[in-house]
Amino acid sequence: MRIYKVGGAVRDRLLGRPVSEVDWVVVGASAEELLALGYRPVGADFPVFLHPRTGEEYALARTERKSGRGYGGFTFHASPEVTLEEDLLRRDLTINAMAEDEQGRLIDPCHGRRDLEQRWLRHVSPAFAEDPLRVLRVARFAARYAPLGFRVAPETRALMRQLAESGELQALTAERSWKEISRALLEPRPDVFIRTLRDCGALHELLPEIDALFGVPQPAAHHPEIDTGEHLLAVLRQCAEHGQPLVVRWACLLHDLGKGTTPAEEWPRHIAHERKGLKLIRAVNTRCKAPRDCQELSLLVGEYHSHCHRALELRPATLLELLQRFDVYRRPQRFEEFIAACEMDARGRLGLERRDYPQAGYLRGAAAAARxxxxxxxxxxxLAGAALxxxxxxxxxxxxxxxxxxxxxxxxxxxxxx
Ligand SMILES: Nc1ccn([C@@H]2O[C@H](COP(=O)(O)OP(=O)(O)OP(=O)(O)O)[C@@H](O)[C@H]2O)c(=O)n1
Ligand SMILES: [Mg+2]
Structure with a gap:
């Protein structure tokens, strides 16, 4: 039995980045042997085990063969005869297909190190297509490593496009997709995640409501970048630069969906886009099975972001309605998240990234006055009851x-x- 370090830990060590979790691959052993050594099986189907002491993941070397559509359609072949090289060849990207033995020697049959140095996200082989989730993974790695200069190799982009066009992405479960989407939004360049998906046609498959924003103009006076999709990407960039939490990033992602439904005759104006967007925001939330806080904030930001931008013009009675609607008395944190999302929206505009946003302080003060x-x-x-x-x-x-x-x-x- 031989044990190798694989995947993200090898990649991130070579990149000089902190390693958060280590994945191991075990060659020349059977499930029974690992169980006898005290390893705990992760699930019934996967040949993956947790180390009895460290809790790290140990997977038996395996080859994957697809038998049908979707995640349920996998069959695995794991046996003591499967070699390390075979196991590396079934992986997604060359930079993820390197292993390290106990002496720290690199095993790199797919030239991952070269691609790492040249900053390429490149698939290992056509076996990439066995798991369509990898399209999202590549976009997520692009979002994470864009600051280091990484980009998707043209042949990988072509394969991602094929996968998107085949309709295979529809078979992904909401749970698996959400995990990728939520992690990607928290990366340093969430905008690169969306753009990468769009560039291969996957955005149209996964989040058509967002894809529809590209090519839709807005008034240049408020939106020097004009294109609604470009605005959205700029807002996501602001979110990352300001270290916003997932709820805020998610709400920002969905805040303008209504603009994708404006009839072209009305462009560049988007009358009542806030209200028109609500139906779409609800649909995306449901389809993605977004967590409750993300659903809630995205609907509130969708409906009220223009109120926030106009905060200083609002009549006191309208201001009060807004504060009541947000229940700022019991939900101060959520109101802060709302303000943060609106501020990102205001700054996610070409040349306006460093603008002041006095609305934020003004609304905080108003909430404090009401409280x-x-x-x-x-x-x-x-006084009691309704009279109170x-x-x-x-x-x-x-x-x-x-x-x-x-x-x-x-x-x-x-x-x-x-
Ligand atoms: N759909 C997938 C998921 C995982 N892997 C392989 O399994 C390894 C471990 O997967 P995971 O922990 O999800 O990713 P990491 O590369 O370790 O990246 P992260 O830093 O996100 O953990 C990956 O490197 C890759 O070789 C794969 O080929 N296809
Ligand atoms: Mg990992």
Whole structure:
């Protein structure tokens, strides 16, 4: 039995990057032998085991043969006769198909090291097509390593396109896709993830609502980049530069979906795109099985991002409605995420990346003013139930009026944003 380090750990060590988890491959052993040594099987179907002490993954060397559509359609051939080279050849990218023996010697039959040095994401062999999830993986690696200069090899892009056009991506489970999408959004260049998927036709298959934004113009006055798809990519870049969490990045990804449905006669205007987008945002959330917080924030950002941009122009009564709708009293964190997403939207515009966004501070102040209204005095007046609710709203409105005139004065000019 021989054990080799494989996959991401070998790749990232050669790149001089921190290694987060180590994958191992075991050659010349059977499942029974590993079980006898105390390794724990990961699942019933996979020849993968967890080390009894470290918990790291040990996989028996295997070859993969596809038997049908989708993830359920895999058959594995794992036996003590499968060689390390055979196991490396069934992997996705050359940079992921290197192994290291116990002496630290590199085993690299697919020339992964050369591609690593030349910054290519290149598939190992036609066996790449055995798992269509790899299209998303390549786009995710592109998003992660773009700052190092990596790009997708032309022949790999062609194969990804073939896979997209074959309709195979439709067979991926929502769970597997979501894992890739959510990880990719958190990489340093989430925009590169989306662009890579688009370049091979996979975006049209997976997220057609987002693909539809490319080629749709917006008014140059607010959007010097004009194209709605380019705007979206710029917003995602801002998200990464500001270290935004997944919920914010997800909400940003979906915030403008309504613009993809505007009739061309109305271009470059997008009347009521916020409301028109809600149906699409819901559809994407459901299809992707996005977690609850992502679903919730994306709908709120979709519906109210223009309110945020116009915050300084809102009448106190509208401001109050917004704060009530967000339940800023009990959900302060979610309101912060909303503001962050809108700020990324405002900065994700050509040449406006460093603009001020006074709306953020203004809305925070408004939420604080509304929160500062005390309930106790109203209770002492004997108010309860609906009457208490009404009185509380009246007091909050009064507080917001005072806040607005304090901060903006009577003649303050609102900034132009839409
Ligand atoms: N669909 C997949 C998934 C994984 N692999 C192979 O299994 C290894 C380990 O997979 P995983 O841990 O998912 O990826 P890493 O390359 O280790 O990358 P990460 O840094 O994201 O863990 C990969 O390097 C690759 O060789 C593959 O060929 N095809
Ligand atoms: Mg790994």
């Amino acid at each position: 500062a209204v005390a309930v106790q005095p109203l209770l002492e007046k004997g 609710g009404e009185a509380l709203k009246r007091e909050r409105l009064r507080a917001l009026k005072a806040y607005k005139s304090d901060v903006l004065g009577e003649r303050a000019e609102p900034p132009e944003t839409s």
